[in-house]
Amino acid sequence: MVPHLVTALTGPINELEQRVLDSMPAIERWFRLEWMEHTPPFYTSVDIRNAGFKLAPVDTNLYPGGWNNLTPEMLPLAVQSAMAAIEKICPEAKNLLVIPENTRSTFYLANLVQLQRIFHMAGLNVRIGSIDPEIKAPVTIDLPGGSQVTLEPIVRTKRRLGLKDFDPCTILLNNDLSAGIPGILEEIHEQYLLPPLHASWSVRRKSKHFKSYEEVSKRFGKMLGIDPWLIHPLFNMCGEVDFTARAGMECLTTNVDALLTRVRKKYKEYGINEKPFVVVKADNGTSGMGIMTVRDAREIAGLSDAAARRMAESKAGQPVSEVIIQEGVLTNERINDAVAEPVVYMMDRYVVGGFYRVHAERGIDENLNAPGSSFAPLAFAESTRLPQPGMKPGASAPNRFYMYGVIGRLAMLAASYELEATDPEAEVYD
Structure with a gap:
């Protein structure tokens, strides 16, 4: 399915598309040099919004689920990217243990089946070991479509993690550890644990990621000769907020107002007639929870009790005390008249595909990662749909999707910077 591109054939987004296509060799060389200096996250997914006048990542996930949305x-x-990633980390790898989220959602479990398939075809024995205390013996679950998944209880020895009669060289986390890092995963020194524990939402903060992304976008923008705002969402943050007790609301109001003022200034500079908005999110992982859209700072004072309760808690029941206030980016894409946003999937340093997240009941300025969303494959799913230089900007879906891949890789590079900066084992120099 090739989505309908509704963006106008003039304006900043198409100038950006043209600049990206014209600069393709320079862009690929730039990334190549960056990856010589920095290690990409093992796998990454990036939510992107195309407003028609700017294109920016709004969320970067280092434990991506949803692999079942990738087409055959x-x-x-x-598979090729998985081979490259494993080869760099543990070339002699034979056994891979995947540790999933503690859920029986059939949609999530179908994601595990797809991951298992990818790494099996990459030449590994793959089994799924659960840290859920309720899994005390192997459990096989039938899934829609006829596939099955078997969850087995984790076995921890003093130095290693595995399953009964299964000793893996590499452990792949597909669990973002929002509820905290369990002791069973700590002090593992003989095996490769991917991604590292400091990539989990119990440690990671969106504000640190977007600070790294700001640095990346400025350097990339300078190389391309573009305003980095065209690919970067502005942001502020508040570190001490209690929505239940209505504490820290002044900090939130002040920072929302300041950010809206900055966005209005940019809109005026580019002649954009849309009404600016910001998105307030929990600074640690949300999975679509703990998010609200604000168009006027005065809305904070008038926040209803129900809205405050929704904002007070994020995934795994974690209380929200730190929030990021992010420039809202409209989505200007449609599938069957429903608003859509691209999600780009990467393994190692390669874009491997993605899909559109579609929500028929949400508006162009709302979060689409919510109950009722559906998914449609991205056109660059087909390996033959390569960029087509010479096409009129905005007329070619593969060209637009190449640009999405560039933005996805910029966010992945920012995640690499972020992980280096927060690595507890990194040497610190004065």
């Missing part, structure tokens, strides 16, 4: 045409590239 995407799998060969995912």
Whole structure:
């Protein structure tokens, strides 16, 4: 399915598309040099919003689920990328243990089946070991479509983690550890744990990620000769907020107002007639929870009790005390008249595909990661749909999707910077 591109054929987004296509060799060389200096996250997914006048990542996930949304045409590239990633980390790897989220959602479990398939085709024995205390013996679950998944209880020895009669060289976390890092995963020194524990939402903060992304976008913008705002969402943050007790609301109001003022200034500079808005999110992982859209700072004072309760708690029941206030980016894409946003999937340093998140009941300025969303494959799922230089900007879906891949890789590079800066084992120099 090729989505309808509703963006106008003039304006900043198409100038950006043209600049990206014209600069393709320079862009690829720039990334190549960056990856010589920095290690990409093992796997990454990035939510992107195309407003028609700017294109920016709004969320970067280092424990991506949703691999079941990738089409069969995407799998060969995912397998090749998995091979490249494993080869760099543990070339002699034979056994891979995947540790999933503690959920029985069939949609999530189908994601595990797809991951298992990818790494099996990459030449590994793959089994799924659960840290859920309720899993005390192997459990096989039938899934829609006829597939099955088997969850087995984790076995921890003094120095290693595995399953009964299964000793892995590498452990792949597909659990973002929002509820905290369990002791069973700590002090593992003989095996490769991917991604590292400091990539989990119990440690990671969106504000640190977007600070790194701001640095990346400025350097990339300078190379391309563009305003980095065209690819970067502005942001502020508040570190001490209690929505239940209505504490820290002054900090929130002040920072929302300041950010809206900055966005209005940019809109005026580019002649954009849309009404600016910001998105307030929990600074640690949300999974679509703990999010609200604000168009006027006065809305904070008038926040209803129900809205405050929704904001007070994020994934795994974690209380929200730190928030990021992010420039809202409209979505200007549609599938069957429903608003849509692209999600780009990467393994190692390669774009392997992605999909559109679609929500028929949400507006162009609302969060689409919510109950009722559905998914449609991205057109660059097909390996034959390569960028087509010479096409009129805005007329070619593959060209637009190449640009999405560039933005996705910029966010992945920012995540690499972020992980280096927060690595507890990194040497610190004065």
